[in-house]
Amino acid sequence: DTEVTQTPKHLVMGMTNKKSLKCEQHMGHRAMYWYKQKAKKPPELMFVYSYEKLSINESVPSRFSPECPNSSLLNLHLHALQPEDSALYLCASSQDRARTDTQYFGPGTRLTVL
C-alpha cells in the first residue's frame, strides 16, 4: 500500500476561521511533508517532519501551524488566512533510507480563502 490520504478534499474558509487539514499514511514512513501549490506553479515545500520532529520550516507564516501527533498522522492548522493562501495543499511521506527512498504524495486539499 503506497497511499497517502488527505482530508478534506475541498475546504472553503473565511479569513477569521480556524480549520485543519489532515494527512495520514500507513506505510511506516518516518518523514512527512507539507507542500503548497498555486495554480500553474510547481509545489513548494512548507514543512518537513522527521521522526515526528519538525526539521524544516521554509519561512512559512505563523498562520500555518503544523503538527505531527504520531508517525502516521500530520496536521496543518490554519488560522487568520489571507485570500492569497488559496491553493492546493499537498502532503507527502517518505522512508528515511537514503538511496531507494521515494516521496509519495497524497491527492491534496483544495483550499479557498474568502
Place this chain on the structure above:
Amino acid sequence: DAKTTQPTSMDCAEGRAANLPCNHSTISGNEYVYWYRQIHSQGPQYIIHGLKNNETNEMASLIITEDRKSSTLILPHATLRDTAVYYCIVRFLLIQGAQKLVFGQGTRLTINP
C-alpha cells in the same frame, strides 16, 4: 539548492516515444535526479530516479549525461493518459533523515491522437 530547467510545453503523437529534457547544471555529486508527473491537480506521481547511471522501469527510462548536467526522461510508447505536467527534480538528503525535493517549473506534455 540545485535548480532544474525544462521546456514549458511539448507535444507528442500517440504511440511514439516522448523525450523530455531537463538541465541541472548546478547539481552536486550526491544529489539525485527525480521525475514526477501531475495529472490535472492530482498529487504528483513518482516516475523514476537516478544518480549517474541510466535507469529503466515499467513506466519510463532515464538517461543522465556523463557530466550529470542534464537528463532526458523517455516514455517509450506514449498514450493519451500520459498527458500531464512532468517535473524534473533534484533531490538531496537532509541530515535529519528526510529529503528535500526542489521542483523545476515543469513541462506540460500533450499526447495527440
